[in-house]
Amino acid sequence: MKVLVVGSGGREHALAWKIAQSPRAEKVFCAPGNGGTRLVAENVPIAETDIAGLADFAEREAVGLTVVGPEAPLTLGLADEFEKRRLPVFGPTKKAAEIEASKVFAKEFMERHRIPTGRFRVVDSFDQARKVLASGEFGYPVVLKADGLAAGKGVVVCPNQKKAEDTAGEMLVQKKFGPAGRRVVIEEFLRGREVSFMVVSDGLRVQPLATAMDHKAAYDGDKGPNTGGMGAVSPSPLMTEKLFKEVLTTVVGPAVTRLLEEGRKFKGVLYAGLMITESGPRVLEFNGRFGDPETQAQMLRLESDLVDLLMAAVEEDVLREEVRWSARPSGCVVMASGGYPVHYEKGKTITGLDEAESIPGVAVFHAGTRFESGSYLTSGGRVLGVCASEPDLAGAMRKIYEGCGRIYFEAMHYRRDIGALKEERT
Numbered sequence: 001m002k003v004l005v006v007g008s009g010g011r012e013h014a015l016a017w018k019i020a021q022s023p024r025a026e027k028v029f030c031a032p033g034n035g036g037t038r039l040v041a042e043n044v045p046i047a048e049t050d051i052a053g054l055a056d057f058a059e060r061e062a063v064g065l066t067v068v069g070p071e072a073p074l075t076l077g078l079a080d081e082f083e084k085r086r087l088p089v090f091g092p093t094k095k096a097a098e099i100e101a102s103k104v105f106a107k108e109f110m111e112r113h114r115i116p117t118g119r120f121r122v123v124d125s126f127d128q129a130r131k132v133l134a135s136g137e138f139g140y141p142v143v144l145k146a147d148g149l150a151a152g153k154g155v156v157v158c159p160n161q162k163k164a165e166d167t168a169g170e171m172l173v174q175k176k177f178g179p180a181g182r183r184v185v186i187e188e189f190l191r192g193r194e195v196s197f198m199v200v201s202d203g204l205r206v207q208p209l210a211t212a213m214d215h216k217a218a219y220d221g222d223k224g225p226n227t228g229g230m231g232a233v234s235p236s237p238l239m240t241e242k243l244f245k246e247v248l249t250t251v252v253g254p255a256v257t258r259l260l261e262e263g264r265k266f267k268g269v270l271y272a273g274l275m276i277t278e279s280g281p282r283v284l285e286f287n288g289r290f291g292d293p294e295t296q297a298q299m300l301r302l303e304s305d306l307v308d309l310l311m312a313a314v315e316e317d318v319l320r321e322e323v324r325w326s327a328r329p330s331g332c333v334v335m336a337s338g339g340y341p342v343h344y345e346k347g348k349t350i351t352g353l354d355e356a357e358s359i360p361g362v363a364v365f366h367a368g369t370r371f372e373s374g375s376y377l378t379s380g381g382r383v384l385g386v387c388a389s390e391p392d393l394a395g396a397m398r399k400i401y402e403g404c405g406r407i408y409f410e411a412m413h414y415r416r417d418i419g420a421l422k423e424e425r426t
């Protein structure tokens with residue numbers, strides 16, 4: 001069958017790479033793709049947000065499975081349009097994707113169904129926000145979250161009342177996050193360690209993916225601003241069998257069932273970002289998609305066929321597949337443009353890719369790259385994900401950093417501590 005991957009990041013390169021290995025995938029397309037996806041798929045110049053354009057293409061080419069990477073097309077109703085046209089699609093409908101797109105919906109949903117999460121209040125005016133903050137009900141630090149999608153920047157941890165009031169003003173009065181700031185969640189600050197937990201859902205039942213740990217901060221030692229993710233390892237060193245069962249039975253299992261009951265059947269990857277606190281796991285956020293860069297690390301460990309798994313979900317029979325993961329841990333280190341995640345330049349020449357990939361076991365997934373006149377150029381903030389899977393994590397990280405050492409582009413930066421356990425946030 002023909003498979004279409006929607007998106008242009010490292011996650012999409014890893015998905016297309018794995019899909020291309022399936023005997024069922026006779027042809028793989030990536031829209032719009034990047035400099036690396038062209039090596040495993042045919043890049044199609046259609047924007048990920050051009051829903052009608054993507055659906056027309058899938059119809060014309062008789063695409064048998066469309067896999068959606070990023071959240072934007074999902075919240076624009078890509079899955080709804082594809083389902084309407086009877087085109088098989090892996091990804092939640094707009095209504096189901098609200099679990100990611102609206103923080104207010106997600107928090108109220110968790111409260112309704114007793115899914116463990118931090119205590120919170122929703123406010124829609126600065127006055128209301130000030131009252132809640134002045135009451136000291138959550139203590140400090142406190143976390144403020146703009147309601148809608150804000151490219152990972154709509155969450156602010158505020159150390160004191162002054163900073164919290166200023167942030168509430170930026171969100172609710174100055175509209176720094178646009179319409180996403182019409183409503184704001186004020187949430188208790190949770191202490192502990194973060195774990196990412198993902199499942200493939202067919203709407204009713206779930207197949208867990210290998211666990212992963214993401215490193216969100218820009219610099220070593222979890223310093224600097226939050227990014228989309230600077231690196232990941234799989235499995236998460238923090239996951240135990242007991243915790244795995246607990247998250248499955250108290251968080252993701254119930255979430256999928258309750259979404260179905262509320263008329264929001266969730267087909268796709270449900271991703272729970274969790275804080276493991278002293279009193280157990282608490283949901284920080286849900287995403288309705290694969291993680292980036294977690295996927296890059298996970299795909300290196302996936303031994304069974306990805307197309308089979310995703311088709312089983314699309315056909316609402318996800319448990320028919322046996323999903324097998326290599327016991328060998330894997331890692332992914334993101335090489336980013338200088339200045340990312342704030343201001344950065346594009347168009348820098350990348351060298352050393354072949355030298356890095358000539359190390360046995362090293363895979364380089366492209367994110368913000370384009371191929372032009374025989375060279376690879378940077379075209380985004382996160383540029384490359386250098387990955388490897390080895391008998392132990394330390395060995396995988398050594399190989400990865402050896403690979404990073406062979407790659408160069410002007411002003412590049414990457415973390416040197418991916419895979420190291422984060423300090424507990426206290």
Ligand code: AMP
Pocket residue numbers: 118143145152155157187188189190191194216226273284285
């Ligand atoms: P979110 O987009 O909601 O996952 O938030 C982004 C990041 O902010 C998380 O990965 C956490 O590091 C941090 N964060 C979010 N909510 C809380 C919370 N209630 N307590 C502590 N840290 C939080």
Ligand code: GLY
Pocket residue numbers: 214228229287290291292293294
């Ligand atoms: N790496 C975090 C995310 O994909 O949301």
